[in-house]
Amino acid sequence: xxxxxxxxxxxxxxxxxxxxxxxxxxxxxxxxxxxxxxxxxxxxxxxxxxxxxxxxxxxxxxxxxxxxxxxxxxxxxxxxxxxxxxxxxxxxxxxxxxxxxxxxxxxxxxxxxxxxxxxxxxxxxxxxxxxxxxxxxxxxxxxxxxxxxxxxxxxxxxxxxxxxxxxxxxxxxxxxxxxxxxxxxxxxxxxxxxxxxxxxxxxxxxxxxxxxxxxxxxxxxxxxxxxxxxxxxxxxxxxxxxxxxxxxxxxxxxxxxxxxxxxxxxxxxxxxxxxxxxxxxxx
Amino acid sequence: xxxxxxxxxxxxxxxxxxxxxxxxxxxxxxxxxxxxxxxxxxxxxxxxxxxxxxxxxxxxxxxxxxxxxxxxxxxxxxxxxxxxxxxxxxxxxxxxxxxxxxxxxxxxxxxxxxxxxxxxxxxxxxxxxxxxxxxxxxxxxxxxxxxxxxxxxxxxxxxxxxxxxxxxxxxxxxxxxxxxxxxxxxxxxxxxxxxxxxxxxxxxxxxxxxxxxxxxxxxxxxxxxxxxxxxxxxxxxxxxxxxxxxxxxxxxxxxxxxxxxxxxxxxxxxxxxxxxxxxxxxxxxxxxxxxxxxxxxxxxxxxxxxxxxxxxxxxxxxxxxxxxxxxxx
Numbered sequence: 127x128x129x130x131x132x133x134x135x136x137x138x139x140x141x142x143x144x145x146x147x148x149x150x151x152x153x154x155x156x157x158x159x160x161x162x163x164x165x166x167x168x169x170x171x172x173x174x175x176x177x178x179x180x181x182x183x184x185x186x187x188x189x190x191x192x193x194x195x196x197x198x199x200x201x202x203x204x205x206x207x208x209x210x211x212x213x214x215x216x217x218x219x220x221x222x223x224x225x226x227x228x229x230x231x232x233x234x235x236x237x238x239x240x241x242x243x244x245x246x247x248x249x250x251x252x253x254x255x256x257x258x259x260x261x262x263x264x265x266x267x268x269x270x271x272x273x274x275x276x277x278x279x280x281x282x283x284x285x286x287x288x289x290x291x292x293x294x295x296x297x298x299x300x301x302x303x304x305x306x307x308x309x310x311x312x313x314x315x316x317x318x319x320x321x322x323x324x325x326x327x328x329x330x331x332x333x334x335x336x337x338x339x340x341x342x343x344x345x346x347x348x349x350x351x352x353x354x355x356x357x358x359x360x361x362x363x364x365x366x367x368x369x370x371x372x373x374x375x376x377x378x379x380x381x382x383x384x385x386x387x388x389x390x391x392x393x394x395x396x397x398x399x400x401x402x403x404x405x406x407x408x409x
Numbered sequence: 410x411x412x413x414x415x416x417x418x419x420x421x422x423x424x425x426x427x428x429x430x431x432x433x434x435x436x437x438x439x440x441x442x443x444x445x446x447x448x449x450x451x452x453x454x455x456x457x458x459x460x461x462x463x464x465x466x467x468x469x470x471x472x473x474x475x476x477x478x479x480x481x482x483x484x485x486x487x488x489x490x491x492x493x494x495x496x497x498x499x500x501x502x503x504x505x506x507x508x509x510x511x512x513x514x515x516x517x518x519x520x521x522x523x524x525x526x527x528x529x530x531x532x533x534x535x536x537x538x539x540x541x542x543x544x545x546x547x548x549x550x551x552x553x554x555x556x557x558x559x560x561x562x563x564x565x566x567x568x569x570x571x572x573x574x575x576x577x578x579x580x581x582x583x584x585x586x587x588x589x590x591x592x593x594x595x596x597x598x599x600x601x602x603x604x605x606x607x608x609x610x611x612x613x614x615x616x617x618x619x620x621x622x623x624x625x626x627x628x629x630x631x632x633x634x635x636x637x638x639x640x641x642x643x644x645x646x647x648x649x650x651x652x653x654x655x656x657x658x659x660x661x662x663x664x665x666x667x668x669x670x671x672x673x674x675x676x677x678x679x680x681x682x683x684x685x686x687x688x689x690x691x692x693x694x695x696x697x698x699x700x701x702x703x704x705x706x707x708x709x710x711x712x713x714x715x716x717x718x719x720x721x722x723x724x725x726x727x728x729x730x731x732x733x734x735x736x737x738x
Contacts, residue, residue: 250481250502259481262658267482349482350467351435364468367601368443369629371609 164382167375179365179373180380184353188361188377194269195344195357196337199276203333207284208326212318215292216300226289232281240278241346244271267349272357275343280333287329288322295321324399328392335388339381432460432664437484439471439558439647440599441622445684446488452680453671462664470599471558478502478652485656485665488649490558490600492516492709493720495650504654518646519672520686523706524559524566526637527607527616527623534614538639539570542615543588550613552603553596554723554730558647560600561724563617566643568723569707573641587733596736608634619645620701624685644706 168176179185210229214222232240246252248265258265265271299321303313319326341359348355356364358381366374438446443466450464467474467482471490478484479502487495492510499505510517528536534547542549552560564586571577571585594612597603600622607616608626615637616623623636649669656662671677678688682697694701713719723729 245480248481251479255481259658264481264483266480267477349477350469351465352467354465367468367605369625 164375164378168379171372175372176376179376187353188356188358192338192358195272195276196334198273199280199337200334203280204284204330210285211288211292214289216297229282229285232279237279237342241275241343244274244347266347271347272344275347276337276340279340279343280337283333284329287325291322291325328395331388331392338384432661433463434485434661434665435483436464436466436486436488437474437478438466438468438488439490440468440601441619443468448680453668457667460664470556472556473598483655484652485661487652490647492648493716504652509650515689516646517648520681520688522620522645522686523642524563525620525623527618527634528637530633532635536615536637539567547592548594548613549592549615550603550607551593551617552600553598556598557600559619562643562645569712570641590734621685638702638704641705644708
C-alpha cells in the first residue's frame with residue numbers, strides 16, 4: 127500500500143470550487159448587482175426620461191463642473207507626481223521617507239477632513255478668509271475650492287504608481303545618458319519618460335476616476351449651489367433628495383459608465399503592458 | 410494642448426468675478442424648500458422688470474447652511490428655517506445687522522408652518538398624539554436639532570406639549586423629550602434627509618415633519634402615508650433676510666430686496682400655499698383653509714422667550730439637548 131502524496135501546489139477540487147465560488151459570489155452580490163440596479167433604476171421610466179435628465183441644464187452644469195475640475199486637477203497632479211517620483215527614485219536626500227509618508231497622507235485622511243482643512247484656511251472665519259474677501263477673491267464655495275479639494279484627494283495616485291516603477295528601474299540608464307552628455311531635461315524626455323509611460327498612464331487613469339467621483343471633500347467646500355457648484359456626485363445626491371429617483375440614478379449611471387470606461391482602459395493597459403506594470407506590484 | 414493651457418490659466422484666475430449685466434442672486438435656504446423656491450424664483454424673475462434676474466439656490470439643514478454662509482458662501486438672500494440661524498450669521502459672520510428681523514413684516518416670515526406626524530398607511534401604531542410616540546418600540550424619525558431647523562421646531566413642539574399637559578412643568582417636559590429621543594434611531598442633517606430615510610429607506614414608524622414636507626411626501630407617493638395632526642404643535646416661522654454685506658459686495662441689493670418683498674405679494678402667497686406653506690395673507694389663507702387644520706400652536710416668543718434664549722438653553726453646547734441625547738443608549 128503506497129501513501130498517496132498530494133502535490134504541495136495542488137489543492138483539492140472542492141476547495142478550489144469553494145474559494146472561486148466565494149470570490150465570484152461576493153463580487154456578484156456586492157458589486158455587480160448594485161451596478162445593474164443603478165442602470166435598471168435609471169431606465170425605469172424609459173430612455174426618454176433618462177435622456178430628459180441628461181439634457182437638463184443643471185445636469186449639464188454638473189457634468190461640465192466635474193470635467194473642468196478633473197481637467198485642472200489631473201494635469202497638475204501628473205506634473206507633481208512625476209517630479210515627486212523622479213526626486214524620490216533618482217536622488218538621495220534627507221527626509222525622503224518623510225516625503226513619501228506625506229504623499230500618502232490624502233489616502234489615510236478622511237475626505238471630509240480634507241474638505242474642512244480648506245474651510246479652516248480659506249473660509250471667511252479662516253486664516254486668509256478676511257483678506258480674500260476684501261479683495262473679492264472666492265475660493266471656497268466656488269470652482270477654485272472644488273479644484274483644490276479634488277487635487278488634495280487625488281494627489282497620491284500618479285506618484286504612488288511611479289515611485290516603485292522608477293525605483294525598480296534604477297538609475298543606470300540616466301547615469302549613462304548623463305555620461306554621454308545629455309542635459310537633465312533631455313535625459314528625462316528620452317530616457318526616463320519612455321520607461322515610465324505606461325505606469326504613468328495607469329496612474330493618470332486612476333487619478334481621473336477618483337477626481338470625477340470624489341464626494342466627501344468636495345461636498346464640504348461646494349456650497350451646493352444648484353447648477354453652479356454641484357459636481358456630478360453631488361448632483362446625484364441632490365436629485366435623490368428631490369424625489370427625482372430616475373434622475374438620480376441616470377446621473378449615477380453616467381458616473382458608473384465613466385468608471386467602466388476607466389476599468390476597460392485599465393484592463394487594456396494591464397494586458398498589453400503586463401511586464402512593465404508588474405514591476406510596480408512587486409512592491 | 411491649447412485647451413489644457415487655457416484650463417490651467419483658468420485655475421490661476423482665482424479672482425475671476427462674473428462680469429455679466431444680468432443679476433444673479435444666491436438664495437441659501439433650508440432643506441424642504443427645494444420645490445417652493447424653484448416656483449417662487451421663476452415667478453419673481455418673470456415679474457421683476459429692472460434687471461434680468463436669475464436665482465440660484467442651495468438647500469441643506471438650516472443650521473448647516475448658516476454655518477456655510479458664515480464660512481463664506483456668498484448668499485444674497487437667506488431663507489432659513491428659524492430666526493436663530495440668521496441670528497448666528499449676524500452674530501458670528503457680521504453680515505447683517507442684529508435687528509434684521511424687524512426689517513420685514515410678520516417677524517420677517519412671509520409664511521409659517523408647523524410640525525405634524527407622517528405615519529405609514531392605515532396608521533398601524535394608532536399614533537394620535539405626542540404621548541403615543543414614546544410607547545413600546547415605536548421608532549421616531551427626526552433630523553439632528555444641531556443642524557436642522559425643522560428638528561428644533563419639532564423638539565420645541567414636543568416640549569411645549571409636555572409642559573402644557575395637565576400637571577406639566579419644565580422638568581416633566583425635559584423627561585418627555587429625553588424619552589422621545591430614545592425612540593430616534595437615526596438623526597439626519599436635514600429635513601429632506603429624514604424624509605427619504607422614512608419614505609425611501611422605510612426606516613421608522615413615524616416622521617416628525619414640517620407640515621409642508623409631509624404634504625409633499627403624500628403628493629409624491631399617494632396612498633402610502635397619512636398625516637396625523639397632534640392635539641398641540643408649534644407655530645414655525647421660517648424667516649427671510651437680505652444679507653447686507655454680500656449684496657453690497659455683489660451690487661445686488663435692489664434685486665435682493667425686491668425678492669424678499671415679493672414673497673409677501675398675493676401672487677407669491679398663492680404659490681406658497683400651493684406648496685403647503687401657511688400663507689400670512691388672510692384672503693389666501695381663507696382660500697386654502699381646508700388644507701391647514703386649525704390646531705393650538707405654541708409660539709417661540711410667547712412660550713420660549715424668543716430664539717436667542719431658546720437656542721442657547723436648548724441647543725447650545727452643553728444645552729438641554731446635549732444633556733438628554735445619548736446615542737445608542
